[in-house]
Amino acid sequence: MEVIQAEEITKKFSMKETMESIENFYLRKEENYISPDRMHIEDGDNTALLMPAFYGDYYATKLVGVAPENSSKGKDTIHGLMVLYDRKTMEPLFLCDAVAITSLRTGALGGLGMKHLSRQDAETLGIIGTGTQGWSHLESALVARDIKNVHIFNRTEEKAHQFKSKAEKEFPEVTFSVSPVEDLVKQSDIIVTTTTSPTPVLPELNESEWKGKQIVGVGSFRPAMQEISDQVLHMADEVYVDAASAFRESGDMIRAKELRSDLEDSWDLEKLIKNNHQLKSVEGKTIVFKSVGAAIFDLVVVQSIYERLYK
Template identity: 60%
Template sequence: MNLLSGNEINKMITMQEVIDSIEDYYMQNEDTNKITPDRMHIDDGGNTALLMPAFYGDYYATKLIGVAPNNNKLDKPTIHGLMVLYDRKTLEPLMTCDAMPITALRTGALGGLGMKYISDQNASSVGIVGTGTQGWSHLQSACTIRDIDSVYVYNRSNEKLKEFISKAEIEFPDLTIQEAKLPELIKKSDIIITTTTSQTPVLPDMEPCDWKGKQVIAVGSFKPSMQELPNTFLSEVDEFYVDAYSAFHESGDMISAKCFGANETDTMSLENMIKEQHRPENIQDKTLLFKSVGIGIFDLITAKIIYEKNRDGKINRI
């Protein structure tokens, strides 16, 4: 069985398709006999292996990911992995592919759904902290969901920052894209996105008034030892949202948020946001956080789109 590469996958599927498919998944009422266990974490020093199985409809899928945060010092991607889609009845493998674009697409789509439901519908500016794969996928999803005209970007590596901006200027010629220091990025952006694997907060301490009317999408922290958001911000959040409740024990951000009143009872999951078509009230007076950690079902949904388009001869060569 051939391995689908990242380039091939990105030619087969759009961010809009992934966003729509995840949304449709939660809007469906029929029983699809889904099984979505928590992912398995295996730590090896600073590196982490993640095993993410899921069952849905006619399919079983598993994704095996390796996350090596220090790869950025070696000029290598932080994430590597494989995704396999199986026939659920026979367990026959149907498709094997590079897991990196699957992860990028579904994570960007989750962040995009967070923006769709809880950001200001007139939001026009976005700030992106971290210029790796997830920074790029969230630029894609932000531009898919909102009429973005201004993008502010921050990254510790100036070389990677320049590469990101150059690529974005080609792919999104109508956008104004510029480097910004973190305080400036926060003040000028309607939506702020953090995409790092940092163990210490990457956003600075700011005055409470600087966060009002802002929506933060945090996607980088997936272990208790990782925290992208400072406690000064978490203490000012008016409403917490998560893609899955596993965030409360997987992410250092949400573990810390518990100290400031966040809990599963008062926090809406993505499923509830979509099914209830939730919109926060008085957005301009609130500080909102959507925390995404991802679960295996989202990877399966993304792989399912690719497989069925390929199987049915409906590949969209972008």
């Protein structure tokens, strides 16, 4: 069984390729897959997640631990391992750092939401939360749209400046600013929330300030977590999800169901991709895309990496 470190994955598999692998899965899949809701085991503020999936010739499982308080200790919030198996024999083929897979697939899901739902001429991105997922959504936004300006907010301002310095070296053609959250929202075409906050991180603004914007929520994955404000959830013109499980797992979407009665027909990412759905006009609209991830997305990504490296 091959063991691959995170650095090798990120060097040899790009965000663009990750987005394409998920698109191709939905466009080409010819057989059913098995992807149960992930198992949550809560230990105080920490969460252990078990995520198995079966598709084609492969079985994969991801075991992840999420410790929100790690950020205050200078440690990564997420740790974990992922294993890819031969589906018929159940022999392990590939063991890798689950954080690298999670980062790629979560960024790719948000990026695909941007590709299908944000303004075609979107140039300004706002990122709330500067951890691993903040970085992966910077990468995917640059794939999805011609982003020229990025506003960054983090509750610990020092981390926002560290993110800015790293981003300026990696993407010198883009202008980065550390901004108050209110300014970030007002000036951004796309706003990404990547925190594990139990309370909304979006500010209360005049409703007109939200028009023409897409909000991509990716941090809330437990019922007790809500990043997107009641104001935005209530007033949003359209609400989309990466998978239906978002309405059961995320506090954002659980709250959205309490605030409105029009979510039964909300489209998921599969419908967006299969129908090549593009909003004709975002002007005057507020669009929400909520992503929680699912085991099948992890399998698709790790399968693509394995086949790239070894087949």
